[in-house]
Amino acid sequence: MRKRDATAVELMDLPDCDARRLDNTYRQFGVVNRVLGGWRRLYRRELRPLLAVQPVRVLDIGSGGGDLAVMLARWARRDGLSLSITGIDPDPRAASFAQKRPPVQGVEFRQAHSADEVVAGRTYDVVISNHVLHHLPAEELRTLLAHSEVLAGTKVLHNDLRRSPAAFTLFGMAALPFRGSYIRVDGLTSIRRSYTPAELSALAPPGWTVERSAAFHQVLTYRQG
Template sequence: MLIWHGRAAGELEQMDLPDCDAQKLENTYRQFGLVNRIVSGWRRLYVKELRPVLSAGPASILDIGSGGGDLAVMLARWAARDGLAVRVTGVDPDPRAAAFARTRTPIPGVDFRQAHTAELVSEGAAFDVVISNHVLHHLGTEEFNELLVHSDVLARKKALHNDLRRSAVAFALFGVATLPLRNSFIREDGLTSIRRSYTGAELSALAPPGWTVEPGAAFHQVLALHRRGHER
């Protein structure tokens, strides 16, 4: 199927398979830190969307599908450099991801746990900001809708689900740029992820009332929920 003819929703990333190569999976989690710093656009989102919320006082962030934990750590470090008090909680239902994240050097204000958002909802948890990175395209319709419902319950001020935006140009550029990243799933799964991701029109059609699709970094888009008083 050509990338511009529709989502490759039926394809699977290798790292999601329970019997995938353990060493390649660990290397993938490790390389995510580099890839996310370069392509995901979280520095821009931190400055425009998160820092104003964090500046209002001690704040909390929930990172859903936190994988190897690099984004949670990166956000906590940026906040610390800005003198802001924040607690970041990374949750991932995959025990392999949660285990890898917990091997990281402890960072003040960052916690990781193996959990599904349904558990947090049942616990009555709440966070100032709920985020995810490159998660939406992994989800089936029921999981997608559940994520947004749970985000609405868990987020006091805003929710930001940052994801890839499907395009043939993104596919081609990523394929070339990741050639040096070996012995991991970064390249093959990244290309699959682009094929599985949404165009802007597709994501907008799925967004329930109150949610908006906003531009992100290059070849990215953000499905966002802003409480009143916390709009851009």
Template sequence: MAFLTHRDLTAVEEMDKPGCNPAMLERTYAQFGLVNRTVAGWHHTWARHVRPVLRTSGTNTLLDIGSGGGDVPRAFARWAARDGFRLDITAIDPDERAHAYANSQPTTPGVTFRRAFSSELVAEGARFDVVTSNHVLHHLSPGELRGLLADSEQLGTRLALHSDIVRTRVGFALFGVATLPLRGSYIRRDGLTSIRRSYLAEELRAAVPPAWRVERQFPFRNLLVHRA
């Protein structure tokens, strides 16, 4: 797998193409929840990083950037309610297709979906206790990555977390096998492309400002952390 030696910045995910198949795209959004529960590790990240910075009195706020089908912010809302926190979540995605899908799902109390870029919220003067993203970093050019991190520092008053895949040969092979049953969507094809575009931990450290810390997470994850 010599092609995994370096990030493949020329690879483009099918679901990012304007003309991709709408039915396959919708099934991809629908399957994100299963995939993220299996590989993204957000429940552990919630318990270790997010929950400790939330206030037990009053209302906390969280911004999820690039929310896609909306399964991660909905999970945050469930965990917050279970743990006894009041949490208002704003979930943004600039893609009108993702926004439409997220809003087509049953309403989750405390979660609001917006079609927007993080820079628009900065311009509005918005502030949130916590900022998160899932599987966004590998999509971005170097300039876009710097912009996202600058926006996150402006928007997050306590904590910012950006979680993404690590590019490994073992992860590539395991994901390819594990997702064979997920037919009729872009999950397998785009997931493998995502791995090809993703950072090693040392590559990500070299690409971000010193105020950001890169943590390795089991099994094949990078977590980018900024504490205000």
């Protein structure tokens, strides 16, 4: 835990991983992200104040199975607010799973990379990601941040794991009920691959700040202006 294990590979990222276990992983992410990800707090603190003023367009980079986009859209609708959210993921398996979800008003999914959005000249009010940063080596992380600055008109929220021995131990116990998926084994690998606040701060260019999120999470944040 003292050093980031940048060479560790998550099983679900392997092209020949078990398709059934992969689908189960996408399904179970909904529970994991709702309970552990800290997005309810981020929605209240960062998104709802914007939504109270005007409709907001959100880009969810690396949206995986799509659970976060759907969750945010439902919270906004429950509050009587207007939010549209586009989830993109370069992995065709993730994009396909998300596109097969029951339709939710204001939510769409596409197979795409953040670079594709930049080239297409698309812009959004807010750019977010969840558990993406730890997948990226330093240069790819900086590229993502550069793309995010171009794509976001107001703010960027990259929510990710914060590496610590306590996070590793507690998640290992908490994830025991998740069977038939890659949640537990890949979750532990993700923690080993994740950055500490100091490591993330050192990599981020000027204008970016690392803020505490939920337990064992951190948000790399950028605010325009």
